[in-house]
Amino acid sequence: MTDGLLIEADGLGAVRGERILFSGLHLSLRPGEAIVLRGPNGSGKSTLLRLLAGLTAPAVGEVQPSGPHHWLGHRDGLKPYETPRQHLRHWARAWGSEADPEAVATEMGLSRPIDVPARLLSAGQRRRTALARLLLDERPIWLLDEPFTALDTNGRDLLTSLFVEHRRKGGGIIAALHGDALSETSREVVL
Amino acid sequence: MISIFANPHRFMKLSRWLAPACLAVGVALIAWSVWQALWIVPQDDYQGGDIMRALFIHVPSAWLAMGSYMGLALASFVWFIWRHELADMAAKSVAPIGAGYTAMCLATGSIWGKPTWGTWWLWDDARMMSVLLMFFLFLGYMALRAAMDTRQKAARAGAILAMVGAVNVPLIKFSVDIWASIHQGPSVMRMDGPSMPAVYLTPLLIGALGHLIFFASLTMTLMRAEVWRRRGDVIMARKLAGG
Amino acid sequence: MSSPAPIRAAFRQAIAEAWAGGAGALLPIGFFAGAAMLVPFTVGSEADQLAAIGTGVLWVALALASLVSMERLFQADLEDGTLELWAQEDCPLFLVAAAKILAHWTVSGLPLVLLTPLIGLTLQLPAEQLLPAMLAYGLGGLAFFLWGGVAGALAASVPRGGLLIALLALPLFIPTAIFGALAAEPGTVGPNLLFLAATTLFALAIAPFAASAALRLAVD
Numbered sequence: 001m002t003d004g005l006l007i008e009a010d011g012l013g014a015v016r017g018e019r020i021l022f023s024g025l026h027l028s029l030r031p032g033e034a035i036v037l038r039g040p041n042g043s044g045k046s047t048l049l050r051l052l053a054g055l056t057a058p059a060v061g062e063v064q065p066s067g068p069h070h071w072l073g074h075r076d077g078l079k080p081y082e083t084p085r086q087h088l089r090h091w092a093r094a095w096g097s098e099a100d101p102e103a104v105a106t107e108m109g110l111s112r113p114i115d116v117p118a119r120l121l122s123a124g125q126r127r128r129t130a131l132a133r134l135l136l137d138e139r140p141i142w143l144l145d146e147p148f149t150a151l152d153t154n155g156r157d158l159l160t161s162l163f164v165e166h167r168r169k170g171g172g173i174i175a176a177l178h179g180d181a182l183s184e185t186s187r188e189v190v191l
Numbered sequence: 192m193i194s195i196f197a198n199p200h201r202f203m204k205l206s207r208w209l210a211p212a213c214l215a216v217g218v219a220l221i222a223w224s225v226w227q228a229l230w231i232v233p234q235d236d237y238q239g240g241d242i243m244r245a246l247f248i249h250v251p252s253a254w255l256a257m258g259s260y261m262g263l264a265l266a267s268f269v270w271f272i273w274r275h276e277l278a279d280m281a282a283k284s285v286a287p288i289g290a291g292y293t294a295m296c297l298a299t300g301s302i303w304g305k306p307t308w309g310t311w312w313l314w315d316d317a318r319m320m321s322v323l324l325m326f327f328l329f330l331g332y333m334a335l336r337a338a339m340d341t342r343q344k345a346a347r348a349g350a351i352l353a354m355v356g357a358v359n360v361p362l363i364k365f366s367v368d369i370w371a372s373i374h375q376g377p378s379v380m381r382m383d384g385p386s387m388p389a390v391y392l393t394p395l396l397i398g399a400l401g402h403l404i405f406f407a408s409l410t411m412t413l414m415r416a417e418v419w420r421r422r423g424d425v426i427m428a429r430k431l432a433g434g
Numbered sequence: 435m436s437s438p439a440p441i442r443a444a445f446r447q448a449i450a451e452a453w454a455g456g457a458g459a460l461l462p463i464g465f466f467a468g469a470a471m472l473v474p475f476t477v478g479s480e481a482d483q484l485a486a487i488g489t490g491v492l493w494v495a496l497a498l499a500s501l502v503s504m505e506r507l508f509q510a511d512l513e514d515g516t517l518e519l520w521a522q523e524d525c526p527l528f529l530v531a532a533a534k535i536l537a538h539w540t541v542s543g544l545p546l547v548l549l550t551p552l553i554g555l556t557l558q559l560p561a562e563q564l565l566p567a568m569l570a571y572g573l574g575g576l577a578f579f580l581w582g583g584v585a586g587a588l589a590a591s592v593p594r595g596g597l598l599i600a601l602l603a604l605p606l607f608i609p610t611a612i613f614g615a616l617a618a619e620p621g622t623v624g625p626n627l628l629f630l631a632a633t634t635l636f637a638l639a640i641a642p643f644a645a646s647a648a649l650r651l652a653v654d
Contacts, residue, residue, distance in 0.1 A: 017341060018421070018428035053522055056654050071522055075515025079447070081454035094443035094523070324605050331602045338592040347651045348588050352602060355584060355644045359606050362636060366609035366629075370616065 005066060006031060006141050006172040007052060012061035014047045021047055022191055023060070029141065029172040034163060037176040039191035045176035046074070046145055048191065052174060053143050069141035074149075076130035080119035084110050084129040087118070088136060097137040108132040109158060123150035131159060134166075142166060144175040199418055202277060206411040213408035220401025227394035245303040246391075251399040252296035253322060255406055259289030260325050263332070264357035267350035276421075277414070279346040282353065283336065284413035288406060290329035296322050317371035321364055328356045342421070440525040441533045448537035451510065452503075459503075462542045463549065466499035470553045481558045488557035489567065489618035492550055496571060497607050499546055500578035501600050507538050507583065508590040508645075512652050517590075521653045528646035532638075535583035535645065543575045567618055570630055574614040577634040580641035581606040587648035609633045 006029040013023035021044030029035055037045045050056040052063055053071050078087055088101035105114045108128045118126055127150045134142060148156055163173055173186075228247035234240055266282035269275055300319050301311045314320065335352055339345040452459040473491050474484060511517040511534075520530045550571045551564035559567075585602035589595030610633045617626040 018425045019431065050654075055518060055521055068524070069522070071518065073515055073518050075513070075518070077515035077519050079451060079454070079510075079514060079516065081451070086450075090443055090447055091519070093446075094440040096439045324608060327601070327605045331598075331605065334598055334601055335588060338589065338595065338598055340591075344591070344651060344654070347654075348648065351644055351647050351651070352588060355606070355640065358640060359609075362609045362633065363605070366612040366633070369629075370612045373616065 004031060005029065006033075007063065007065050007174070009052065009063045010061055012048070012051060012063070013059045014044055014051060014056075015059045016044075016047065025061070027052075027174075027189060029174060031140070031170040031172055032167045034167060034173040034175070034186035036186045036188050037174065037191060038188055043191040045191055049073075049143050049145050049174065049176055065141060067140045068137075069143050070134045070137070070139050072130055072134070072142075072144045072147055074145055076118075076126045077133075078118040078126055078129060080117065082118050083113075083115045084118070084121075084125075084132065085114045087129055088132055091133055092136050095137045099136045101136075104132045104135045105129070107135060109154065124152055124155055127151055128155060128158075131162070134162065140171045142171065142173045142175075144173065146176055146178070148177065199277060203415065203418060206415055210408050210411040210415065213404045213411070217401050217403075217405030217408055220397055221405060222401075224394040224398025224401060228398070232390055232394060240306070242303055242306050245299045247395055247398050249296060249299035249303060250395060251402040252292045252299060253318065254399055255402055256289060256293040256296050256322055256325055258403075259285050259292060259406070260328065260357070260360065263289060263329075264353050267353035267357075270346060271350045271354065279350070280414045280417040281410065282349060283345075283417060284410050286329055286332050286336075288409050288413070290326060290333065292402075292406070293322050293326040293329060297326065317364075317368045320367045320371065324363055324367070325360075328360075332356070342424075440523050441529050444520065444530045444533040445537045447516075448507075448534045449541055452538065452541040459541045459545075462499040462502040463545050465502045466495050466546050466549065467553060469495040469498060470557065473557070485558040485560070488554060488559040490615055491557060492554060492571065493574070493611055493614050493618075495553075496546055496550075496575055497578055497604070497611060498600075500543060500575060501582050501585075501596075501603060503538075503542055504579075504582045504586040504599050504603075505589070505596045507534065507586045508649060508652065509586075509595070512590045517649060517653050521650060526646070527649055528642040531583065531587065531645040531649060532642035535579055535641070538583070539576055539579040543579050544572070547572045547575055563618070570614055570617045570627060573627075573630050573634045574610045577610040577637040578603075578607055580634075580637040584641050584644045584648065587645040587652065590649065590652040610637075 007027070008029075009025065009027040012025040012027070014021040025048070027035070027048075037048060039045050047056065050073075051058045052065070053069060054063070054065075055071075082090070084105050085101050088104055091097075092099055092101055102111075102114065105111060108131060110125065110128055110132065113121055113125050118129070121129070127147075131147065147159060151159060166173065224247055228244045232244065232247075234243065263282050263285045266278045266285065270278040270282060297319065300316075300322075304313055304319075305311050312319075332349055332352055336345040336349045339348050470491055473487070477483060477487065508517065511520070521527055523530065547568055550568055551561075554564045554567070555561060582599065582603045584606075585599040586595075588602060589598045592598055610630065613626050613630040613633055617630050619626075
């Protein structure tokens with residue numbers, strides 16, 4: 001909140017079962033910054049993101065966000081019967097957003113399957129629909145767990161350009177990633 | 192009292208001798224009250240003759256059944272607010288014992304009911320109904336905990352359920368009382384407390400005290416088992432992390 | 435700070451989901467009618483006998499039918515990730531939980547209430563009692579759905595949790611069932627209807643908070 005930080009987390013610790021995943025973790029996200037969380041399976045990347053999103057309470061420490069965030073977890077959050085248009089309209093309403101679902105879907109390359117129920121969409125199309133939620137409502141913080149999963153080359157390029165645009169506008173991103181996407185422009189936190 | 196138990200190490204040190212000591216005292220008191228009940232106390236024909244001797248098990252069971260649900264709710268509340276691990280262990284340990292006492296209360300009530308009411312079960316008795324419902328609350332609590340995949344989730348789900356149950360108990364009790372008063376059944380087990388002759392009251396109260404101490408011993412023993420189980424889990428987790 | 439928009443959206447989503455599930459919303463109706471239909475075959479078809487137990491049969495069938503689709507109410511949201519999104523809203527989760535339960539009641543509970551006069555007639559209940567009794571069934575059904583919602587939220591992460599939900603919820607149904615059945619007995623309708631309404635209000639005051647605590651646990 002002070003010094004223009006988007007998120008400040010102090011002395012975070014998390015436990016799974018009887019095992020300590022991490023402890024004494026400090027993390028701050030500045031406007032325009034991207035932080036990539038790296039680490040092997042089970043190292044607590046997802047848990048850290050969930051702590052930052054407020055889905056899980058930390059065992060110790062605290063998280064201070066300065067504004068609203070967007071969340072993208074492993075699951076896309078789509079109902080099987082929903083079309084991308086219905087899905088985006090639903091969340092636009094819930095968030096009180098004026099954004100046009102059709103325009104957002106088009107931006108994500110979903111203009112063709114926009115009226116196809118999610119159960120008939122490919123995994124990549126569902127992921128694009130979930131990512132389209134990021135554009136419905138302007139929020140400074142994006143918390144993304146493996147956002148590139150299931151995306152094709154074109155989808156990856158699209159998402160990368162969304163990241164660039166979001167950061168240019170002063171937003172911040174924290175993402176758990178495999179591979180080297182974003183690697184040249186971001187700070188890394190290794191768990 | 193609570194602060195003594197708040198520290199697991201102190202709890203383990205204390206309960207190590209306290210649990211067996213309570214077991215011995217509890218069993219001795221129960222044995223004395225059963226001996227009194229079966230051989231000394233004169234039989235009361237208004238309460239069904241010899242069968243009224245079941246009272247000396249039945250009534251303490253009923254008290255402990257109610258008490259253990261209150262204990263469960265209280266421990267759940269303490270855990271929910273302060274996240275105190277021992278409170279959760281206490282809640283987890285009290286549940287099966289409470290279920291056992293509710294079952295014993297129902298069984299003795301039913302055995303007593305057969306010669307006096309002429310039937311094994313009478314739905315009109317508000318007290319029996321309340322105890323039966325409590326039995327189901329205990330069963331649900333244990334089933335819910337068993338269905339959760341981690342210890343932390345079991346603790347949280349159990350605490351929510353126990354607190355929901357606890358706020359409902361007065362309403363359930365009230366509704367069952369109203370319902371029983373309309374259906375006006377024969378109420379045999381009317382225990383008017385201190386107005387009872389001392390020859391009944393003393394063995395009853397001593398027996399109840401014995402059951403309470405016995406109950407405490409069982410609870411401590413189950414809690415000790417739980418502490419050992421969790422220590423085992425920690426060792427396993429360390430091995431996993433190390434290997 | 436919390437506008438009604440997210441709550442309206444949650445309500446609408448729950449209704450859409452109930453209808454989109456194909457026969458999902460019809461399942462409780464089928465169960466309700468089927469359970470009531472068994473009664474004459476098992477108890478006997480004499481009119482006096484049926485009339486004596488008819489209201490009670492309807493209450494039992496209503497209580498059981500309210501649990502039929504409770505398993506999926508929150509579990510579906512948990513599995514597809516919707517619950518994670520709701521849990522991060524500015525708007526309190528208990529309002530979302532309440533909206534979802536009320537939507538579920540509108541889709542699967544209200545039809546049962548509307549069906550009670552019809553089934554009551556076949557159970558030889560006096561016709562003039564049937565329409566006023568719908569108020570009692572409506573109030574009672576709402577309480578059943580609220581407590582069922584708490585149980586459903588607690589069991590959201592449990593695979594095949596249907597029976598667990600029934601075990602958790604049925605003891606909480608007792609006050610509603612008692613006052614509901616008493617409200618149907620001639621002569622005691624007034625006060626018992628008020629008691630029934632009180633149990634429903636009680637459920638309305640407690641259940642959304644308990645359900646939201648359980649949902650926070652489920653997404654954790």
